[in-house]
Amino acid sequence: MNRTFRKWMSPLLLLVCWEVVTRAGWIDSWFLPAPSLVFQTLYEMVVSGEVPYHTAMSMGRAATGYIAAAVIGIGLGLLIAWSVIIEDFCDPLIELIRPLSSFALVPILFLWFGVGNTSKIIIIFKSCFFPILLNTISGIKGVDKKLIMAARSLGANGQQLWIRVLIPSALPMIITGLRISTAMAMMSLVGVEMLSSDSGLGFLVIDAQRTFDTKRVFAGIIVLSALGFSVDRAARLIQTKLLSWHTETSLGGK
Amino acid sequence: MSFIHAQNITKTFNGKNNGASTMAIAEMSLTIREKEFISIIGPSGCGKSTFLLMVAGLEKPTTGDLAIEGKPINGPDHQRAIVFQEFLLFPWKTVKGNIEFGPRLNRIKKQAYESQSRDLIRLVGLEGFENRFPHELSGGMKQRVAIARALANKPKVLLMDEPFGALDALTRESMQIELQKIWQKAQCTVLFVTHSITEAVFLADRVVVMSNRPGYVKKTLAIDLERPRTRKMFTSERFRHYEHQLKESIWEEEETGSWEINPVEEKRSA
Ligand SMILES: Nc1ncnc2c1ncn2[C@@H]1O[C@H](COP(=O)(O)OP(=O)(O)OP(=O)(O)O)[C@@H](O)[C@H]1O
Ligand SMILES: [Mg+2]
Numbered sequence: 101m102n103r104t105f106r107k108w109m110s111p112l113l114l115l116v117c118w119e120v121v122t123r124a125g126w127i128d129s130w131f132l133p134a135p136s137l138v139f140q141t142l143y144e145m146v147v148s149g150e151v152p153y154h155t156a157m158s159m160g161r162a163a164t165g166y167i168a169a170a171v172i173g174i175g176l177g178l179l180i181a182w183s184v185i186i187e188d189f190c191d192p193l194i195e196l197i198r199p200l201s202s203f204a205l206v207p208i209l210f211l212w213f214g215v216g217n218t219s220k221i222i223i224i225f226k227s228c229f230f231p232i233l234l235n236t237i238s239g240i241k242g243v244d245k246k247l248i249m250a251a252r253s254l255g256a257n258g259q260q261l262w263i264r265v266l267i268p269s270a271l272p273m274i275i276t277g278l279r280i281s282t283a284m285a286m287m288s289l290v291g292v293e294m295l296s297s298d299s300g301l302g303f304l305v306i307d308a309q310r311t312f313d314t315k316r317v318f319a320g321i322i323v324l325s326a327l328g329f330s331v332d333r334a335a336r337l338i339q340t341k342l343l344s345w346h347t348e349t350s351l352g353g354k
Numbered sequence: 355m356s357f358i359h360a361q362n363i364t365k366t367f368n369g370k371n372n373g374a375s376t377m378a379i380a381e382m383s384l385t386i387r388e389k390e391f392i393s394i395i396g397p398s399g400c401g402k403s404t405f406l407l408m409v410a411g412l413e414k415p416t417t418g419d420l421a422i423e424g425k426p427i428n429g430p431d432h433q434r435a436i437v438f439q440e441f442l443l444f445p446w447k448t449v450k451g452n453i454e455f456g457p458r459l460n461r462i463k464k465q466a467y468e469s470q471s472r473d474l475i476r477l478v479g480l481e482g483f484e485n486r487f488p489h490e491l492s493g494g495m496k497q498r499v500a501i502a503r504a505l506a507n508k509p510k511v512l513l514m515d516e517p518f519g520a521l522d523a524l525t526r527e528s529m530q531i532e533l534q535k536i537w538q539k540a541q542c543t544v545l546f547v548t549h550s551i552t553e554a555v556f557l558a559d560r561v562v563v564m565s566n567r568p569g570y571v572k573k574t575l576a577i578d579l580e581r582p583r584t585r586k587m588f589t590s591e592r593f594r595h596y597e598h599q600l601k602e603s604i605w606e607e608e609e610t611g612s613w614e615i616n617p618v619e620e621k622r623s624a
Contacts, residue, residue, distance in 0.1 A: 244442065246438055246440060246442055247442045247444075249407070249410075249412050249436070249438075250436065250438065250442045251444075251455075252412060252430045253410050253411075253412060253430045253432075253434065253435055253436045254432060254435065254455055254456040254459065254503070254504075254507060255430075255431075255432035255456055255459045255460050255507060256459055260459055264455070264459070265444070268444070268446045269444075269446075271446070344487075345445055345446045345487045345488075345489065
């Protein structure tokens with residue numbers, strides 16, 4: 101038995117048990133619909149354009165919040181790592197806002213911006229922003245002092261040092277922050293769409309629940325799970341591609 | 355004719371918060387001729403690395419004068435290259451990219467630095483590895499890259515801080531022989547810090563022995579062995595004699611050595 105096959109074992113087994121249990125009538129279909137039924141519902145929802153529409157809405161929000169967090173997070177992170185004055189200025193605010201659950205902001209955001217897209221994007225932004233910011237700061241600050249000395253003795257001055265040494269050195273950390281945040285984006289996306297929305301996958305699931313349509317709830321969850329999985333895989337792939345020089349240095353010592 | 359001239363330099367590091375300061379170097383004076391190969395030995399913590407960093411312009415003496423070609427050293431300069439024990443290559447750059455780092459910063463024409471990096475790669479024996487990344491190289495190869503990278507700026511001074519300290523004994527010996535060749539080709543002044551007396555004698559025109567911290571020049575010993583030096587010399591009478599002299603003066607330091615852990619505050623003079 102090879103490993104790929106072994107890794108398919110547990111999900112397949114789950115599906116089979118699930119199907120048997122529901123088909124045998126031990127559990128109400130209303131409570132737990134059979135997987136075959138769920139996949140059929142999912143297929144219909146895809147063909148009808150429902151799933152593509154809500155996926156597009158969700159991904160649009162997630163991407164907007166994420167990209168804004170990436171740009172501002174990296175930018176501010178570099179500034180903070182560059183200047184102690186900026187760091188001392190920003191640090192208290194960061195420490196206060198960072199531990200706050202993104203959802204604690206929901207009431208005030210809904211009050212200010214209404215329940216529309218803006219509030220949702222801000223919440224996604226909040227949950228992506230800090231991992232990116234903090235990884236950028238510690239990435240730059242963690243650059244080996246002697247590596248900087250080596251670069252300076254080769255003739256690198258301030259700006260060249262940043263562009264050719266500090267940022268490339270910090271890149272593994274920055275990219276790790278970017279990757280962690282893709283998961284954050286997906287999680288807060290669903291939460292915020294369930295709170296209030298008329299579109300998006302979170303809405304799709306919560307709306308099906310309101311009408312006790314369990315098949316659709318499960319279909320929505322499957323889409324979310326597949327989406328989360330693909331986004332994470334894509335992020336990992338990009339990470340290893342970009343850092344092919346790094347992955348092995350971190351494992352193989354100096 | 356003096357090329358690098360250190361006159362009564364001291365270096366004190368200020369402690370972070372409470373201000374307990376460490377005097378690393380005290381009243382050190384040393385004159386180095388152009389194209390001389392100088393080995394520096396001394397007890398651990400006596401300020402050898404600190405001295406090298408000051409010549410590199412990466413640290414400033416607290417007092418005293420440190421000049422090269424009559425001009426005071428203030429700040430790093432691509433004419434003075436430094437090689438560390440830890441290699442410190444840029445891991446995201448290939449061998450070629452690492453070597454060309456300096457010339458590209460200093461806006462040298464592409465053709466010029468490319469043909470130069472080819473020559474350097476040949477000089478340090480890394481043909482065929484141009485496009486490898488540092489993590490694909492052995493320790494000895496990494497240090498060759500670091501040396502080639504330092505030489506790419508055509509430095510007048512090559513500063514080496516225990517460059518072979520992380521290598522195994524066999525690699526180390528062959529690197530010593532190669533460094534000698536490289537130095538004769540590159541025609542630069544070398545300041546070479548090492549903990550190995552044998553290595554110091556084998557490579558140097560003159561060996562500088564530093565005292566316990568705070569360091570000053572305790573002794574200099576001219577090594578009068580013909581070049582190129584060969585492995586056979588290791589066992590020659592004269593070589594042994596030099597080694598012995600240096601060992602004695604190091605032992606002396608260890609016996610009189612102050613072993614206290616607290617930073618030494620008072621000044622000692624030579
Ligand atoms: N940046 C620094 N800040 C504070 N103290 C320092 C700093 N650099 C060196 N020192 C101190 O100065 C003294 C000399 O250090 P240095 O690294 O020059 O010694 P060394 O002769 O190179 O020792 P070794 O042989 O162990 O490498 C030591 O006591 C060290 O703790
Ligand atoms: Mg040292």
